Amino acid sequence: xxxxxxxxxxxxxxxxxxxxxxxxxxxxxxxxxxxxxxxxxxxxxxxxxxxxxxxxxxxxxxxxxxxxxxxxxxxxxxxxxxxxxxxxxxxxxxxxxxxxxxxxxxxxxxxxxxxxxxxxxxxxxxxxxxxxxxxxxxxxxxxxxxxxxxxxxxxxxxxxxxxxxxxxxxxxxxxxxxxxxxxxxxxxxxxxxxxxxxxxxxxxxxxxxxxxxxxxxxxxxxxxxxxxxxxxxxxxxxxxxxxxxxxxxxxxxxxxxxxxxxxxxxxxxxxxxxxxxxxxxxxxxxxxxxxxxxxxxxxxxxxx
Numbered sequence: 055x056x057x058x059x060x061x062x063x064x065x066x067x068x069x070x071x072x073x074x075x076x077x078x079x080x081x082x083x084x085x086x087x088x089x090x091x092x093x094x095x096x097x098x099x100x101x102x103x104x105x106x107x108x109x110x111x112x113x114x115x116x117x118x119x120x121x122x123x124x125x126x127x128x129x130x131x132x133x134x135x136x137x138x139x140x141x142x143x144x145x146x147x148x149x150x151x152x153x154x155x156x157x158x159x160x161x162x163x164x165x166x167x168x169x170x171x172x173x174x175x176x177x178x179x180x181x182x183x184x185x186x187x188x189x190x191x192x193x194x195x196x197x198x199x200x201x202x203x204x205x206x207x208x209x210x211x212x213x214x215x216x217x218x219x220x221x222x223x224x225x226x227x228x229x230x231x232x233x234x235x236x237x238x239x240x241x242x243x244x245x246x247x248x249x250x251x252x253x254x255x256x257x258x259x260x261x262x263x264x265x266x267x268x269x270x271x272x273x274x275x276x277x278x279x280x281x282x283x284x285x286x287x288x289x290x291x292x293x294x295x296x297x298x299x300x301x302x303x304x305x306x307x308x309x310x311x312x313x314x315x316x317x318x319x320x321x322x323x324x325x326x327x328x329x330x331x332x333x334x335x336x337x338x339x340x341x342x343x344x345x346x347x348x349x350x351x352x353x354x355x356x357x358x
Contacts, residue, residue, distance in 0.1 A: 077146055092304035097252065099301070100259040101137060107190045110197040156248045188233065191258075195229050196222040201349050206342040207335065253313060256305070260321040263298045270294040 083091065108125035144152050147162050155161040163176055200222035203213025216223040240250045270291035277284035302318065309315050335342050 077142070080142055080145055089304055089308070092301050093310070095301045096256050096259050096263075096305055098137075099263060100255050101133065103191070103259070103262050107193045110194040156246070192226060192229055192233075196225045199225045204349050205345040206339070207346065253317065256314060256317050257321055260302065260318065261324075263302060264325065267295045267298045 079085070108122055108129065144158050144162065147165055148155060148158060151161065152158055157177075157180065159176055159180060160173065163172060168176075199208060199212050200215070201213070202208045203210055203225075205213070212222070212224055214224070215221055236254070237250060240253075241247065273287050274284060274291050277287050305314070306318050332343075
């Protein structure tokens with residue numbers, strides 16, 4: 055492999071054209087530890103959460119039992135392929151600089167000497183991408199909390215929609231500004247944008263990981279109750295739950311630097327509050343518990 059640059063160094067772009075760009079070391083994760091990969095998978099998992107929007111909007115789609123599985127599977131497959139090629143290109147071109155680049159795509163454009171007019175177009179594309187990243191979870195949280203409001207898990211006013219646009223506006227008017235305010239405060243305190251992204255994304259992804267693990271367990275319970283063949287479900291669920299558990303443990307030990315070292319515990323504290331609220335409802339409002347998961351909505355309803 056003489057003459058081929060290491061995937062962990064920042065190479066001369068002029069020497070990386072054609073076959074020289076082939077880096078099999080990346081395919082076998084040369085120089086990486088399993089622990090390090092597991093720790094990084096938190097942000098990797100975040101990259102796939104967009105398909106949850108298809109599920110949250112499913113009841114508003116035609117033929118949802120066909121459309122939702124297709125949207126989820128094909129979006130995950132397509133995004134996975136794109137991520138593999140994007141990661142390969144970024145590591146090949148930037149090497150270790152990828153870990154410190156606030157905008158890897160702009161760094162790549164500068165390194166390969168793209169014309170000056172290309173930078174604004176690239177920035178606009180990145181901005182549009184980040185806007186979509188924000189809209190996707192807002193769609194999910196809006197619909198989820200709308201149903202929770204209808205079922206009485208949270209105040210009933212969140213289970214109502216805008217009188218004209220029929221959107222769960224009350225939730226969105228809280229969640230949207232909160233996302234902006236938290237980022238703004240951290241930036242005003244002098245923290246780097248990349249650090250803020252990693253901290254917030256890590257905290258948020260723990261919630262998705264728990265949700266996905268619970269869905270995997272729920273699939274086993276559902277197929278057993280319906281006496282459906284579930285060998286493949288068992289295999290996928292076990293792999294999913296074990297993987298999520300290991301990724302979480304890998305972010306606790308070895309202890310990462312501050313503030314990543316406290317993120318798992320902040321999430322566990324949040325989870326404890328949610329469990330405590332569930333216990334409160336179970337003891338004092340069993341009718342609410344009976345309604346959870348039984349709300350079917352073809353469209354958002356409950357105007358006001």
